[in-house]
Amino acid sequence: MQHLFTPAGEVALAATLLRRPLLAFDFDGTLAPIVARPDDARISQAVSARLKSLAAQLPVAIVTGRAVADVRGRLGFEPRFIVGSHGAEDGLDASAAAARAGALNPVRDLLRTRGADLAAAGVGIEDKGQSIALHYRLAREQARAPMLILEVLAQPGLSVQVFAGKMVVNVMAPDAPDKADAVHALVARCGAASAIFAGDDVNDEPVFVSAPPDWLTVRIGRDHPASRARYFLDSPAEMAMLLERMLVLLARIDAS
Known part of the structure; x- marks a missing residue:
């Protein structure tokens, strides 16, 4: 990867x-900085505008x-598309969505049984319907918390996807x-x-890996040298500059 704000990135x-x-x-971690409590996350006025x-x-x-529903009120504008739960x-196939949400019911039962253990370890449970997030950013023992989460989820016959993120373990159908x-x-x-896609975490890597050569992919953060993104930005603080650069280039294209 190389930084997007280079001559090659500009081209x-x-x-x-x-x-x-x-x-x-x-x-x-992309439009909004990572915060200790997910409910506190917002994008800046500069990014929103x-x-x-x-x-x-x-x-x-x-x-x-x-x-x-969670992210819509945090944007300050209405995008054409919002896709949630990774x-x-x-919003297109209600029956498939209901089936995927129902597939997580055994996980919900398990988390009710082990909820006290997880809470004592500082793990927060966020049920999003079609995915469940187990956050441990506020855990006192941040090395122990993900081990406990995976131990809880390691039940015979439990058929789910489990993947880690930044201080979170995600569970999906x-x-x-x-x-x-x-x-x-x-x-x-x-x-x-074509497409331009920017993301910062392990669940964004499938987009980077599958992107055709004419897509532009950007990872936020240079802490993942094995990322398959073509370019990187150092942090969400550079996002407003990237969006402004897009607006300038689009104006030049329209004027030419």
């Missing part, structure tokens, strides 16, 4: 914008681990789509010729 960004791409973004301006010109999507919640499935589906839905 790639301009070339991708020329194709009128879908603009897709993760939320936590620039996204709103971009959404008037190109299809904009938020593809997040949060539930759709790609599983797209075994057939739930991921963010790569979601972004490719959104590109097809809006008829875009």
